Amino acid sequence: MNSNPRQLQLVEVVRARGSVSVEALADQLGVTLQTVRRDVQRLADEGLVVRFHGGVRLPGSTTQNLGHQQRVSLHAAGKAAIARAVASQVPNDCSLLINIGTTTEAIARELLGHKGLRVITNNLNVAAILSPNPECEVIVAGGVVRARDLGIIGEPAIDFIRQFKVDIGLIGISGIEADGSLRDFDYREVKVAQTIIECSREVWLAADHSKFNRPAMVQLATLAQVDRLFTDQAPPEPFPQLLQDANVRSMVAPP
Known part of the structure; x- marks a missing residue:
């Protein structure tokens, strides 16, 4: 995926925290809510994150836990x-x-x-x-x-x-x-x-x-x-x- 540096940082934040709200992402990245939502949508379309109401998390299996x-x-x-x-x-x-x-x-x-x-x-x-x-x-x-x-x-x-x-x-x-x-x-x-x-x-x-x-x-x-x-x-x-x-x-x- 050809992500810009902000989107790569967004993925790293989600990876570090597991799940995070859109508002927290906007604060941490120093951008508007609209920008975060556009980034999240693009990353979700690529399968790198999963959206839920008000936030985003890493993709994960519903059938198998981590080691x-x-x-x-x-x-x-x-x-x-x-x-x-x-x-x-x-x-x-x-x-x-x-x-x-x-x-x-x-x-x-x-x-x-x-x-x-x-x-x-x-x-x-x-x-x-x-x-x-x-x-x-x-x-x-x-x-x-x-x-x-x-x-x-x-x-x-x-x-x-x-x-x-x-x-x-x-x-x-x-x-x-x-x-x-x-x-x-x-x-x-x-x-x-x-x-x-x-x-x-x-x-x-x-x-x-x-x-x-x-x-x-x-x-x-x-x-x-x-x-x-x-x-x-x-x-x-x-x-x-x-x-x-x-x-x-x-x-x-x-x-």
Whole structure:
């Protein structure tokens, strides 16, 4: 594609942030909204970006997630900020269910200084991170270990988790769509996460800014099933109203 330097910079901004509003692009590039919209349309026609209401994101599969190591490094500063914010709100002497995801793994690292925790997880990475903490009892669900990220999935994991009722369910997610649905890629992973929601007195969602308007194939839940959201940037439209309507408490923790 014969892009001009501004359009190449636009693609780099979207690549760095995952998704971004048209207004933010105009501010960063120092051009008008009309110019950004023309650039976005041209880039979208070439398949380099995808438009959504009020913004733009990178093209992505709705059926397959990125690799685990790629997700660890992607938006790492934002995930670290989210993890610190979540850990600051988790009290000592409480019980938690923690699901699969690189953001929940970052949260586990921030919980190493907590005392009196009982953590049930289907994420072997979370278990390995928390196991050095002598003040934390870690319980691992049984089931099939998914080799690419050491997540545990399947009916045995669901049956095991159903034995518990915990104070807080900490869940990560692959995408939050503009209808308020929370989505992921593996229906087996989704079934376990749905069970975590059912078995938690409060549900806390940890999602960096790139998850907003990111499509994925399988619906896990809706925002109405979430009590608190932790993210690293103010959610774009239409999510502020959706969060308010769903009575979700939001905490933005900038990197």
